[in-house]
Amino acid sequence: MALRNSSKPKRIGVVGVGSFGTAIANMLAEKNEVMVYARKEEVVEEINTAHRTSGREIHPAIRATFSPEALCKSCNVLFFMIPSSAFLEVVRNFGPFLYPYHLIIHGTKGLALNLGPNDSLETVQKLKRNQILTMSEVLLQETVAVRVGCLAGPNISKELSLGHPAATVIASRYNEVILEGQRLLRSEKFQVYGNSDIIGVELSGVLKNIIAIAAGALAGLGLGENAKGLLISRGLVEMVHLSKALGGSVQAVVGLAGIGDLVTTCNSVDSRNFTVGFRLAKGESLDQILGSMDEVAEGVNTIRVMDAFIKTAGIRAPITENLHRVLFEDLAIEDALQFLMKYPFSVDVDFV
Numbered sequence: 001m002a003l004r005n006s007s008k009p010k011r012i013g014v015v016g017v018g019s020f021g022t023a024i025a026n027m028l029a030e031k032n033e034v035m036v037y038a039r040k041e042e043v044v045e046e047i048n049t050a051h052r053t054s055g056r057e058i059h060p061a062i063r064a065t066f067s068p069e070a071l072c073k074s075c076n077v078l079f080f081m082i083p084s085s086a087f088l089e090v091v092r093n094f095g096p097f098l099y100p101y102h103l104i105i106h107g108t109k110g111l112a113l114n115l116g117p118n119d120s121l122e123t124v125q126k127l128k129r130n131q132i133l134t135m136s137e138v139l140l141q142e143t144v145a146v147r148v149g150c151l152a153g154p155n156i157s158k159e160l161s162l163g164h165p166a167a168t169v170i171a172s173r174y175n176e177v178i179l180e181g182q183r184l185l186r187s188e189k190f191q192v193y194g195n196s197d198i199i200g201v202e203l204s205g206v207l208k209n210i211i212a213i214a215a216g217a218l219a220g221l222g223l224g225e226n227a228k229g230l231l232i233s234r235g236l237v238e239m240v241h242l243s244k245a246l247g248g249s250v251q252a253v254v255g256l257a258g259i260g261d262l263v264t265t266c267n268s269v270d271s272r273n274f275t276v277g278f279r280l281a282k283g284e285s286l287d288q289i290l291g292s293m294d295e296v297a298e299g300v301n302t303i304r305v306m307d308a309f310i311k312t313a314g315i316r317a318p319i320t321e322n323l324h325r326v327l328f329e330d331l332a333i334e335d336a337l338q339f340l341m342k343y344p345f346s347v348d349v350d351f352v
């Protein structure tokens with residue numbers, strides 16, 4: 001089994017040049033040779049000649065390829081920066097070219113399903129834990145890669161691209177993944193923390209999107225900062241319970257990837273999840289909103305997945321359950337809010 005590829009110095013690979021992939025590739029390019037993968041030939045051409053794509057500047061030193069094989073041969077470290085809806089397909093395309101010496105860090109804040117070939121969320125309706133995969137679980141299940149990590153934290157890509165100060169968490173069971181992520185990304189403007197609870201950190205990034213949709217809805221209804229404080233604190237409690245039920249630690253949720261990202265996303269008009277909630281509250285339908293967005297709002301699918309899990313696990317997650325009704329069962333946002341205000345939350349903090 002090849003554990004290390006010791007040939008000449010390698011580039012750092014980035015898979016996906018959307019909003020977040022571009023921001024991370026540009027940050028990596030400040031101190032590393034970087035190669036990005038895009039599936040479309042014209043996007044590769046545009047990056048290599050004009051150093052831009054979709055209106056975003058690409059660091060002139062970055063090279064692009066549309067070949068998974070070329071990327072895997074050129075790079076020992078790969079950052080997967082694609083939406084969860086495409087993650088399995090992309091990982092399967094890369095699988096034949098990945099070896100155990102590859103170190104992979106993903107930045108995806110969504111979930112995948114592990115169902116039979118003829119099953120879907122509609123047909124199964126209830127989900128057990130082993131039918132839900134975080135992206136690190138997809139990587140470990142689908143490839144021979146071992147040293148896998150995730151990157152999560154309050155990292156709105158637009159702000160990263162402007163060079164505003166920020167921080168993230170690299171989580172992995174392998175300390176060398178954390179150290180390598182820190183070495184590659186840390187700068188005067190970007191702090192990188194480590195955490196060994198990769199599942200807890202991934203789930204923190206995934207679950208805060210649900211609360212961000214709710215925060216956008218509160219803002220859209222013009223309900224003020226007291227209501228937002230209430231939502232963020234109850235949302236944190238709900239994130240802890242859901243994360244624990246899925247195998248994450250409390251410690252991960254109360255860290256940068258949990259509460260840090262929760263506060264950022266619940267306050268940012270640049271958050272796609274916040275925007276979905278805001279526009280819903282302004283009267284648009286979910287289909288209208290998703291049909292007009294070019295970028296992914298992971299929280300919408302996460303609410304579907306978590307609602308199906310909640311039903312099976314027998315836990316209560318009133319914010320998620322009510323948002324599910326709003327998004328998929330035509331409950332009015334105002335009625336969901338009424339329900340939540342009458343919900344008998346009695347203990348302030350019940351997880352420490």
Ligand SMILES: NC(=O)C1=CN([C@@H]2O[C@H](COP(=O)(O)OP(=O)(O)OC[C@H]3O[C@@H](n4cnc5c(N)ncnc54)[C@H](O)[C@@H]3O)[C@@H](O)[C@H]2O)C=CC1
Binds near residue numbers: 020
């Ligand atoms: N944009 C942000 O501020 C942040 C995003 N994230 C997470 O990063 C992930 C990606 O988000 P964004 O970059 O914002 O999304 P995006 O929608 O801007 O870009 C997604 C990229 O994936 C590519 N892609 C989609 N399907 C593909 C396929 N089948 N094969 C190859 N490439 C494919 C697209 O071409 C595009 O380059 C999401 O899970 C998101 O939650 C995390 C932190 C911040």
Ligand SMILES: O=C(CO)COP(=O)(O)O
Binds near residue numbers: 154155
């Ligand atoms: O996760 C993010 C910032 O940390 C980005 O949030 P959105 O996906 O809602 O834009």
